[in-house]
Amino acid sequence: MDVHSQEPFWLLKNGLLHSYPSLRQSLSCDVLIIGGGITGALMAHSLVQAGFDTVVIDKRDVATGSTSASTAMLQYEIDTALHELIPMIGEEGAVKAYESCLNAIGEINRIVKALKSRSGFKLKKSLYIAAVPDDEAFLRKEFESRRKHGFNVQWLNRKSLRNRFGLAAVAAICSSEAAEIDAYRFAHELLKASVAKGLRVFDHVEIQSTEYDPNGVRVLTQDLAMIEARNVIYCTGYESQEMLPGKVVDLKSTFAVVSEPLAELPPELRSVLLWDTQDPYLYLRTTDDNRVLVGGGDEPFKNAALRDKLIDQKRQMLTEKVRELYPDLAFVPDLAWAGTFGETKDGLPYIGEHPAFPHSYFALGFGGNGITFSVTAAQLIRDVLRGKKPDELHYYRFGR
Numbered sequence: 600m601d602v603h604s605q606e607p608f609w610l611l612k613n614g615l616l617h618s619y620p621s622l623r624q625s626l627s628c629d630v631l632i633i634g635g636g637i638t639g640a641l642m643a644h645s646l647v648q649a650g651f652d653t654v655v656i657d658k659r660d661v662a663t664g665s666t667s668a669s670t671a672m673l674q675y676e677i678d679t680a681l682h683e684l685i686p687m688i689g690e691e692g693a694v695k696a697y698e699s700c701l702n703a704i705g706e707i708n709r710i711v712k713a714l715k716s717r718s719g720f721k722l723k724k725s726l727y728i729a730a731v732p733d734d735e736a737f738l739r740k741e742f743e744s745r746r747k748h749g750f751n752v753q754w755l756n757r758k759s760l761r762n763r764f765g766l767a768a769v770a771a772i773c774s775s776e777a778a779e780i781d782a783y784r785f786a787h788e789l790l791k792a793s794v795a796k797g798l799r800v801f802d803h804v805e806i807q808s809t810e811y812d813p814n815g816v817r818v819l820t821q822d823l824a825m826i827e828a829r830n831v832i833y834c835t836g837y838e839s840q841e842m843l844p845g846k847v848v849d850l851k852s853t854f855a856v857v858s859e860p861l862a863e864l865p866p867e868l869r870s871v872l873l874w875d876t877q878d879p880y881l882y883l884r885t886t887d888d889n890r891v892l893v894g895g896g897d898e899p900f901k902n903a904a905l906r907d908k909l910i911d912q913k914r915q916m917l918t919e920k921v922r923e924l925y926p927d928l929a930f931v932p933d934l935a936w937a938g939t940f941g942e943t944k945d946g947l948p949y950i951g952e953h954p955a956f957p958h959s960y961f962a963l964g965f966g967g968n969g970i971t972f973s974v975t976a977a978q979l980i981r982d983v984l985r986g987k988k989p990d991e992l993h994y995y996r997f998g999r
């Protein structure tokens with residue numbers, strides 16, 4: 600699947616940071632991770648730290664799929680509002696899902712410090728704004744639900760938003776825990792650190808066939824190399840829908856625009872991530888080279904060609920949205936691109952086993968919380984491989 604258009608910002612900004620060899624010889628391992636994006640990199644880091652002999656393969660250069668097109672906003676706020684998720688899966692599960700994303704931000708912060716990462720990680724506040732006045736009641740209900748369950752939130756009215764953030768909106772929830780990162784660079788840093796501890800990584804590896812036996816999985820590549828693994832973990836994102844027997848995700852096209860670097864970012868903008876109550880929602884962050892990055896305008900995905908034809912139209916729409924929100928900001932669009940992502944019915948990921956794939960696990964962080972869900976998946980699947988049975992897997996199971 601063509602998961603993004605040409606010229607995603609992070610790939611142009613960083614270039615090809617590292618390439619890995621293709622696989623020409625057969626090998627064996629404890630765990631084979633299929634997919635070398637941010638999810639696979641986080642999974643590999645977790646498993647190598649836990650002592651598993653781990654191999655990562657990717658059909659592209661690593662991290663050049665959806666990871667390179669991600670806006671990489673790290674939030675505990677799931678696409679489905681907490682007060683709406685509670686009646687869907689129960690209060691305990693909904694609160695745990697939000698808490699796991701919150702804890703994931705802290706875990707990424709810890710890893711970033713340990714690696715001395717240069718991935719532009721920054722802790723920020725998150726503003727969830729009412730897109731139109733009629734959404735204020737919905738937003739107030741969400742604020743009360745989060746506050747009831749212990750999340751650190753603050754209600755901001757129109758005057759507060761204007762005075763504190765230079766923002767033209769009627770109301771917002773301000774959450775004190777959020778962050779941003781360059782997911783493409785971070786994925787490369789994770790893989791590099793794990794390779795130093797024994798991880799093996801191979802790119803440009805296509806799978807020709809997969810066989811299951813009582814002891815594990817045998818994967819044959821296009822170059823006739825055989826990989827024998829006790830367990831396989833699929834970190835293949837939205838492309839996993841092509842192999843799963845039933846529909847688990849609605850594929851969407853999303854669009855993003857990044858501005859030219861500003862001489863100086865207003866401090867009130869530099870300190871926050873922003874998203875709104877529209878459906879599809881608008882989202883906005885800054886970068887470490889003083890750009891403003893905005894995304895949204897999602898459309899049902901039909902094919903890559905139709906998606907990419909919409910880029911110019913969406914560039915104009917997103918630019919106008921930024922200028923409406925921040926009338927005093929000199930936003931000049933520089934690059935625009937499109938990517939494909941997926942939405943689930945409840946906004947939650949799919950993590951764990953699937954009955955059609957023995958000795959296999961899936962880490963599919965669909966939706967706007969892909970990276971934080973990937974941290975959760977790496978922790979849960981690591982624990983399963985250690986013989987534990989985490990209760991949280993119930994909420995992320997297939998067939999729910």
